[in-house]
Structure formats: C-alpha cells, structure tokens
Amino acid sequence: MLELRNLSFEVPTQERSQETKRIIDDLSLTIEDDRFTVITGPNGGGKSTLAKLIMGVEQPSAGQILFDGTDITHLPIAERAKLGIGYGFQQPARFKGMKVKKLLDLAAGKKLPMLACNEYLAKVGLCSASYLTREVDKSLSGGEMKRIEIATILARDPKLAIYDEPEAGIDLWSFDRLTETFRDIHSARNGRSIVIISHQERIIQLADDIVWIKDGRIEAQGAADVIMPQLGFLAKDHPICTLTQPTELHLTEIPTTC
Amino acid sequence: MTVDLSPIDQNLLSEIASIHGMPEGAYNIRKDGQLLVRNSSANIEIATKADNPGIDITIKPGTKGETVYIPVILTQSGLKDVVYNSFYIGEGCDVTIIAGCGIHNSCEEDSEHDGIHSFYCGKDARVRYIEKHYGEGEGTGERILNPVTNVYMEKGSHCEMELTQIRGVTSTVRDTNAELGEGAKLVLTEKLLTHDDQTATSNMKVALQGDESSVQVVSRSVAQGNSSQTFNPLVIGQAACRGHVQCDAIIMDKARVTAIPGIEAASEEAVLVHEAAIGKIAGDQIIKLMTLGLSEEEAEAEILEDFLS
Ligand SMILES: Nc1ncnc2c1ncn2[C@@H]1O[C@H](COP(=O)(O)OP(=O)(O)OP(=O)(O)O)[C@@H](O)[C@H]1O
Ligand SMILES: [Mg+2]
Numbered sequence: 001m002l003e004l005r006n007l008s009f010e011v012p013t014q015e016r017s018q019e020t021k022r023i024i025d026d027l028s029l030t031i032e033d034d035r036f037t038v039i040t041g042p043n044g045g046g047k048s049t050l051a052k053l054i055m056g057v058e059q060p061s062a063g064q065i066l067f068d069g070t071d072i073t074h075l076p077i078a079e080r081a082k083l084g085i086g087y088g089f090q091q092p093a094r095f096k097g098m099k100v101k102k103l104l105d106l107a108a109g110k111k112l113p114m115l116a117c118n119e120y121l122a123k124v125g126l127c128s129a130s131y132l133t134r135e136v137d138k139s140l141s142g143g144e145m146k147r148i149e150i151a152t153i154l155a156r157d158p159k160l161a162i163y164d165e166p167e168a169g170i171d172l173w174s175f176d177r178l179t180e181t182f183r184d185i186h187s188a189r190n191g192r193s194i195v196i197i198s199h200q201e202r203i204i205q206l207a208d209d210i211v212w213i214k215d216g217r218i219e220a221q222g223a224a225d226v227i228m229p230q231l232g233f234l235a236k237d238h239p240i241c242t243l244t245q246p247t248e249l250h251l252t253e254i255p256t257t258c
Numbered sequence: 259m260t261v262d263l264s265p266i267d268q269n270l271l272s273e274i275a276s277i278h279g280m281p282e283g284a285y286n287i288r289k290d291g292q293l294l295v296r297n298s299s300a301n302i303e304i305a306t307k308a309d310n311p312g313i314d315i316t317i318k319p320g321t322k323g324e325t326v327y328i329p330v331i332l333t334q335s336g337l338k339d340v341v342y343n344s345f346y347i348g349e350g351c352d353v354t355i356i357a358g359c360g361i362h363n364s365c366e367e368d369s370e371h372d373g374i375h376s377f378y379c380g381k382d383a384r385v386r387y388i389e390k391h392y393g394e395g396e397g398t399g400e401r402i403l404n405p406v407t408n409v410y411m412e413k414g415s416h417c418e419m420e421l422t423q424i425r426g427v428t429s430t431v432r433d434t435n436a437e438l439g440e441g442a443k444l445v446l447t448e449k450l451l452t453h454d455d456q457t458a459t460s461n462m463k464v465a466l467q468g469d470e471s472s473v474q475v476v477s478r479s480v481a482q483g484n485s486s487q488t489f490n491p492l493v494i495g496q497a498a499c500r501g502h503v504q505c506d507a508i509i510m511d512k513a514r515v516t517a518i519p520g521i522e523a524a525s526e527e528a529v530l531v532h533e534a535a536i537g538k539i540a541g542d543q544i545i546k547l548m549t550l551g552l553s554e555e556e557a558e559a560e561i562l563e564d565f566l567s
Pocket of ligand 1: 023041043045046050090
C-alpha cells in the first residue's frame, strides 16, 4: 500500500530566485494493493512530478511517503526500487551501445532466458526477436522506445508499477495488445498495484479508481463508474485537454504482425 | 610447439588477444623485443624482415576463414621496442588478424612499444583487424604505446578495423593512414578509455581516391580523472566517394577531450559528413538504471561498458 501524506513540491520560479511555485500542493492519496488506478488531468497538472516523487527522482519540499507502512520519503531511488516500486518514464532514456536484451536483464536483476525476453516484447506488441540485439539508442523510433520502456517494467515486475502515459506515440494495434497486458496483470490480483498516468479513455475505462489532478491538487477521485461520467465535465473546465480528443494517439509505421 | 608462459604473460595475452594457451593456425608472439614463438600455416607465411625489426605476413590469394594472431607483450621495464609489421593480403582473401600489445610494468623505468603496421589489401580482399592495447603493473614507470597503422586498399577490398585501448596506457599517440582505391570500403572503429593523468592523441588521415570508395570512422571514448584526449580524424574525398566521421566522447571528473573531425573534398561528387559530441553521462540514463535498483556507481559502470562495447 502506498500512502502520500500532505505532499508538496516547490521549485524556484526562476533560477536562483527566492520565490517558489508549487507543482504539487499538499496532496494526500492512498493506493491500496491489488488496485488499478488511473491518474489523469490536464497537461502540466503535476502527474509526472507526482510519479517522480514516489520513485524518489524528485524530493518533496514537505509531506511524507509511506510504502507498506515504511517511511520512504528520504530513501534513494535504488532503495525504493528494491522495495518494489517501478516507474516507466514518460520520456524514456536512450543508451548508446546498450542492447535491448541487456536493459531487460538489468531490469529483471538477472540474465533472462531469450524466451522470457521475447514474451515481454510480445506483451508490448514488439513481435520480432531481432529487437533484442538492437541498441537502445536513437535508431529506435519513438513508439518502439516507449514500448521497450514499458517492457523493462514488465521484466522488473514491481509490486507497485507506475506507467507514465504508456499509450503516447503507440500505434493502434500495439495499443490493443498493451491494454490487454495491463488487464492481464490486473486480473492476476497477486498483491500488485498498477498506476497509469493517462489521457486515454480506453485506459481510463480499465481502472478501478480514477484520480484527477490539476494544478498539483486532486480535483476529483473515486471509483471509475462514479468519476467516469464526470470526466467530460471536468475536462470542459480546462479547454486544452479534452478527453474526447486524445492528444498523443496516432499511427506510426511500426510493423505489427502478431 | 611449447613455450613457457608466466601467469603475467598469460594474463596479458588473454587481455589483448583473448588467447589462452597457443592459438590454432598462424601466429607470432613477441615478448620483450624478441620472438617468443611463431607458426606459419599452409596459406599464411610469417617471415622475419630483412631490413627492419619485425615481420612480413603474406597471405595467399583466395585464403578464406583463417585467423592470424600477432600479439606483443612487454614485461621488462626500461625497454623501447620498435617493430615493423607488414601484411600482404592476397586477392579475394577473407581473413581475420588479431594484434595487440600488453605492457606489464612493475618498475620505475618507462616501457614503450611502437608498432608500425602496414596493410596491403589485394583486390576484393576482406580483412578484419582487431587490435587491443592494455597496460598494467604497480610500477611508476610509464607505459607508452605509439602505433602507426597504414592501410592501402585495392579495388573492391573491404577492411574493418577495430582499434581499442582498454586501460593502463600512460601515453599514446596513434597515427592511422589509409588510401582507398575504387569501390574499397573501410570501417574504422576506435575505442579509447583514459584515466588518471593519461594522455591520448589519435590522428587519422583517410584518402578516398577511387570512385565508389567509402569510409566510416567511428570514435567512442571515455576520459576519466585528469586524463586528456585529442582526436584529429581527417577524411579526404578525391573521387565520387562517401565518408562519415563520428566522434562521441564521454567526459568525467576533470578530464579533457578535444575533437577536431575534419573533412576535405577535392571532387564535387564526394559526400562527406562529420559529427562530434562530447558530454558527461546523461543524467536520465543514470536515473533510469537507478530505478531498476542499481546504485549510481553501478549505473555508471554499466553505461560506460556498453558505450565502449
Ligand atoms: N523541476 C522543475 N522545475 C520547474 N518546473 C517544473 C519542474 N518539474 C515540473 N515543473 C512544472 O510543473 C508542472 C507539472 O509538470 P508535470 O510534468 O508533472 O505535468 P504532467 O501532469 O505530467 O503533464 P503532462 O500531461 O503534460 O505530462 C509543469 O508546469 C512543469 O513545467
Ligand atoms: Mg507528464
């Protein structure tokens, strides 16, 4: 179980400035085991920042983070990873010279058999084993990179997995495969929780709980069937993000033959 | 053939040429300025040079799938070993040449090896050349390697050269020159890691003389500690050719890297491109690996290993 207590994150308004602005504003949230939670809300609302605070990539200015009852507010990133928190970045890092296979091995914390690697790739719609020997560098397309990022989290299999806009840049066919994967993980219900940051209606539909974040605060929260009908209304409040027009779902020329 | 190799010799040989025991086929192992052991094969003849110290390696036309090993090791402090090796690679060959120099210096005096290698690649020959340089030893004496590599490529020949300096070389000045005839193709990959107060300079000059010739120069380097590196690759296009130079360096601590990739076109049909990038390890790479449970040091080590792989 993850508990965020009165979490705040402030950054200086300008470099070396004394003035600060709040990106996350006194936010409290509990995510129970076995739950599938979607965090949504307008661009710049603070969703990725919240995920980075949970993973330890950013340090909160105030508040507490508890994971399974342990205070992890000041734990380094790697320690949180070892406790079972995983984060799939919105903008994945690229590595010159590193093979996809190696990245999956590092994620799993052991040398994976080829078969297992292929399964992870298939789960994100990358159906060719030849991806394993590709380098995780600029030669991968945006959508391929994004799916490999997701595959690292699948290989890691954390107790709490946070995926940051997994649908971004991914073609329709792979997207179908991906939603199926999330549904499978969720239906196993073996104490794992999934948090997905998303603007995509079809992902939001999979959720048990929905959290709507705007200006660093939770504007609405609750069971999916209660919040879903309100989303249109909430979105109208903020003209730049309308759920009926997903911003980043488009077709790319990635071969998908399975 | 049997020779006595000390554990130090064996370790050096495995670092630079991945040999354990005696290799198969043709080989020439040089230790402390002397021939240690040599073996010619049916298609590959190794002979002592008449004029200079060094060897002539003559590979019969049409030889396919064979490997020659010519490692050099230096374990004696205070020695300056200069050696000339010439490779005559016959028409239509397809061979691998494994060279390298390992220095173990446990004293105060300097050890130096300057290998001058010349490759004459015959028509349509395919050559893969792998060279590793490595230094070790607790002595304060410098470990110096100043290799010169000359490559002459005839029509349609194809050469892949992988030049690596792994660790422990105090100072190096590398000179690589190539002349490419019609349709010849050269891929030159250089990987360098310097640390502490080491210095490395790499000069390259590739002349694309024939139509349809092409070269790809890839330089990957890591500079740590107080070390400094300078890259000076120059590609000259004198025909309808293609050349690509790419220098990529990771800089750490107080190190310094200078990259001056140059291209010179003397034909309007020449297409030449160069790129250079120097920077520290990207923060997002380290953070990603930390989210997979690695410490900062472990993450750095993995990133560097793959960058130079
Ligand atoms: N380190 C930082 N310094 C300054 N501003 C920051 C920093 N981190 C985040 N911000 C700002 O905080 C706000 C929230 O950013 P965040 O990336 O969390 O938004 P988001 O909800 O994930 O948006 P999106 O839907 O576009 O991904 C943005 O306005 C962003 O510019
Ligand atoms: Mg975001």
